[in-house]
Amino acid sequence: MLLYGTALVIFSVTAAPPVSDGARMLEYINAHRTIYLVRQLLWLGPGLFLMVVFLALAVALRHRGKSVAAIAGLISVASWALSLAWPTTGDGSLALVLLSDKYSEAATSAARAPFAAAAEVLIALNDVPAVIGVLQTIGVLLISLLMVRGTFSAKLAWLGVATGVVGIVAEVLRPVLGWAYAAYGVLLFVWLIWIAVALWQLGSPRPAEGPRPVPAAGGRNAADP
Structure with a gap:
């Protein structure tokens, strides 16, 4: 980012x-x-790093729908990889x-x-609508629809859905949108920053909980004075 x-x-x-x-x-x-x-x-x-990000998202969400996660991951990773070979x-x-x-x-x-x-x-x-750009937005939409089912914040998930929908329209209508196309870029930028934070938190080790006090006779904890 x-x-x-x-x-x-x-x-x-x-x-x-x-x-x-x-x-x-x-x-x-x-x-x-x-x-x-x-x-x-x-x-x-960034295309190199986004390949890794979307692969990580697909793996993190696979339990929410293995088939959709596999398709979303394939579309996303392949589209960002192909963007590196696109001439513009x-x-x-x-x-x-x-x-x-x-x-x-x-x-x-x-x-x-x-x-x-x-x-x-x-x-x-x-200025030509590229299939690669449309595939990237479809990947964002599919990943976000999986996120709606849990694991990540609902607000983050729905922001991703909005980003994917706006992105598909923006990529298809790119030749006539002019500066309005930047709206999709801003949404994608905000969503990716939020995703980076969420993935970091998801991968961070949680502090281990200490042993709970054992109740003593009479309903009091053994640790109580």
Whole structure:
């Protein structure tokens, strides 16, 4: 969650990359190479940890429904794993950095044109509803429906249900939502922080209870004076 939080801070305080025109995008990356690379890595990195988190949730909830827990775990872990191989992050693409280098090295406009065209394809992919994103939200919804049955806080469970439902709609309608898509991101961020705390508490050893006093004759405890 620290990675996502850092990414959100950097996203809010740095100049936004162009939302169209491949040539402008590649020129922007060339001028802001380091910060652009950091942004992409911060969006990608949490996927590795979220694979572990959702696997842990599926295991913790398996007694609430083995089949649903297995399906939810498979969908969640696979979708976050596949997100690492997807060419875009929703905020850009690491591939654009390589295209920017090639674009800068090209000596003529004709030589630069193919790189600018490739950049426009990647820009467009950032706004296309991806199956991976929809699967991630379905995983959140299924896991949260299991949580409603117990083990975790009811408030946490219903927040997860709301996050999953809003997420499915947000991912499907992503091209037309614009900044409204961020509402899903905020819900997911809050839910994941709460989940991290809940898993930590669930895995923490509970203090052992001391032996109870043995009642003595007459109904008094042996420990009583």
